[in-house]
Amino acid sequence: MQILVVEDERRMAELLRRGLAEEGHQVVLARDGMEGFEIARMSAFDVIVLDVMLPRMDGITITRKLRELKNQTPVLLLTARDAAQDIVQGLDCGADDYLTKPFSFDVLLARIRSVSRRGAIPRTVCLELGDLRLDPASRRVTRGSDELALTPREFSLLELLMRNSGRVIGRETILESVWGHGCEVNENTLEAFVRLLRMKVDTREPKLIHTVRGVGYVMRHVMRQAE
């Protein structure tokens, strides 16, 4: 694959370049945001690996500008460890996935495969899981033929979980993403809040919101075994 890596930290950039090349990918490296944006705009790539904190133009701005130009190349963001706000903002701006630093190279490769498979999906498409549908543009949520009335917070939480379907989202990340950094909300409140969301979303089988004890929550659609 043709991969554009935009990363200003020299060691990390070199690690990515070498590692991806060893996997047989063609890698183009950009050292700052402006350069990365220009290269992404001018040539076609299968995937763009984009650091968020960059000189001259940050990764979220680059993603937004590319999407405004109708460039739908899959974007994988690299974010700092506790940057829940970056993650939500990045996904809202049209990034396809993210990875928090430090990450294992195997996970990076898996995510690259995954976003490249997804290809250039327009970000305006609805999120779907089983018969649950969330339309980020109109902010409508339906399950089967029922329209669900969610509060803005419930909508944010559901969107976060659906964008990460199949992946466990930690309670800390949820609190920071939905309530913001330094929020006073505690984990009991989150539990109560998820219970309310379940009463709206999971009124029928199969249940889609699952608790991962001691960690957080995951949305998953478990298909019935084929007969």
Ligand code: CA
């Ligand atoms: Ca950086």
